[in-house]
Amino acid sequence: MTLFDHTAVWQAAEPYMRFRRNDVHIPVVYHYANKLAAMHPDCDQEVVTLGALLHDIGWAAVDQEELFATAFKKLVTDVRIQHEKEGARMAREILEDLKLVPAAKIDEICKIIDGHDTRLEAISLNDSLVKDADKLWRFSAVGISISSEWLHLSPAKYIYKVENEREGFLFTDGAKQLGAESLAEAKALLKTAEIG
Ligand SMILES: [Fe+2]
Ligand SMILES: [Fe+2]
Numbered sequence: 792m793t794l795f796d797h798t799a800v801w802q803a804a805e806p807y808m809r810f811r812r813n814d815v816h817i818p819v820v821y822h823y824a825n826k827l828a829a830m831h832p833d834c835d836q837e838v839v840t841l842g843a844l845l846h847d848i849g850w851a852a853v854d855q856e857e858l859f860a861t862a863f864k865k866l867v868t869d870v871r872i873q874h875e876k877e878g879a880r881m882a883r884e885i886l887e888d889l890k891l892v893p894a895a896k897i898d899e900i901c902k903i904i905d906g907h908d909t910r911l912e913a914i915s916l917n918d919s920l921v922k923d924a925d926k927l928w929r930f931s932a933v934g935i936s937i938s939s940e941w942l943h944l945s946p947a948k949y950i951y952k953v954e955n956e957r958e959g960f961l962f963t964d965g966a967k968q969l970g971a972e973s974l975a976e977a978k979a980l981l982k983t984a985e986i987g
Pocket of ligand 2: 846
């Protein structure tokens with residue numbers, strides 16, 4: 792289910808999707824953002840879904856070796872901050888060029904992207920929904936599969952982190968509901984009770 796036709800934005804962002812499995816991560820986050828936006832009538836659905844679509848394109852602008860050497864070790868690293876800042880700059884370029892949404896929405900989307908990983912608190916409902924959509928990736932079988940490999944953990948051990956540590960912290964009720972459903976599905980699919 793998608794709320795808007797964002798074909799032109801996907802086309803503009805496509806060159807930046809070939810880094811850090813963004814070609815899987817971004818569609819999954821976008822899927823959750825659409826679901827969350829539909830569940831929260833007070834949000835701005837365009838801001839939430841476009842924020843999700845463009846939130847990680849900045850990974851294309853950072854040193855790829857440094858990314859994999861440092862980005863998974865701790866929350867705040869130079870490359871992590873750089874992917875947020877570059878992502879906000881690149882998103883602005885794409886959105887100003889396409890003229891799909893007014894300037895105030897572009898400003899809000901870029902504000903959400905700048906700090907989406909390293910800012911632990913949410914600055915608005917729209918921000919909290921983008922953060923939750925990003926995080927819900929870790930509750931999906933595909934996200935568990937890729938993220939567990941990045942962290943050199945078995946899927947079951949990665950799921951333990953999501954369930955018991957900050958890895959799985961979610962802001963909104965909608966995300967908590969979706970997260971519980973996705974995680975139950977992933978556990979059954981990946982047989983994590985049988986394979987530890
Ligand atoms: Fe990110
Ligand atoms: Fe992300």
